[in-house]
Amino acid sequence: MAKSQQTFSKREKEKKRQKKREEKQKKKEARRAEAKEGDAGIPFAYVDKFGNLTETPPEPTGEEEIDASEIVLGIPQKEESEEELDPVRKGKVAFFDHSKGFGFITDSETQEKYFVHISGLIDEINENDRVTFELEKGQKGMNAVRVSLQD
Template sequence: MAKSQETFNKKEKEKKRLKKQQDKKDKKEERKANAGKGKDLDDMLAYVDENGNITSTPPDPNKKRTINSEDIQIGVARQEDIDPASLIRTGTVTFFNEAKGYGFIKDLKSQDSVFVHVNALKTQIKQGDKVSFDVEMTPKGPSAIGVELVQ
């Protein structure tokens, strides 16, 4: 007597395959039965209310607001023009080496120490003088330019 070629494992795999096939057929028939063909356009539309929520009811025309396109801001706000006079800072010279040609100015508003080079001077300065200056950012940090004495 020969042993059957169908083992228990083969039978189980075949049952699973047939069950999967049947489930697929059932889902297909269910989709066909519940298909939305022939729905009215109004049934398919969705609306957004004033709070940004999606609803099925159309918005109330009495609550409608008009918005000017100029009022819509996209991106970064425009900066207002800066008054050149406000860029001029004042401070006192805390250190200045005439031999080497550099020093530092302490800004009166921010109390920051700003580097100054002899090439950026409009008038001669010495330690303790009150000066007015502009600040320029350099790779090594802020640097004073257009430095002149203040009376």
């Protein structure tokens, strides 16, 4: 005669699984019965004009009419500014290291410092020289390029 393939531990595990299934089914039925008794449905939350959650719906009297054609999707077109009209800026060399080939220029209008590399020079510059330059987007921010001594 052949022996049964099921061992004692397999039978115990199967009994535990069956017991869990039954408990889960009972909980599910209890939740359904509770939902029918409560009959409250899904509670709603409304948002007022200040962004706060409320239980009462907002009144339509204070609403504004918005024309859908005025809504701009995406990035708005760039408007011309004074920087684009006159790209040449004036400034003073705050620091320049000839051995390393870079330095910084302070803009005379905004007092911002811009990085300058020796490859962006037209004339040779030294510290405290008055220069004219243009700005160009670099890897870490705006860089001064086409730097020349001011007349």
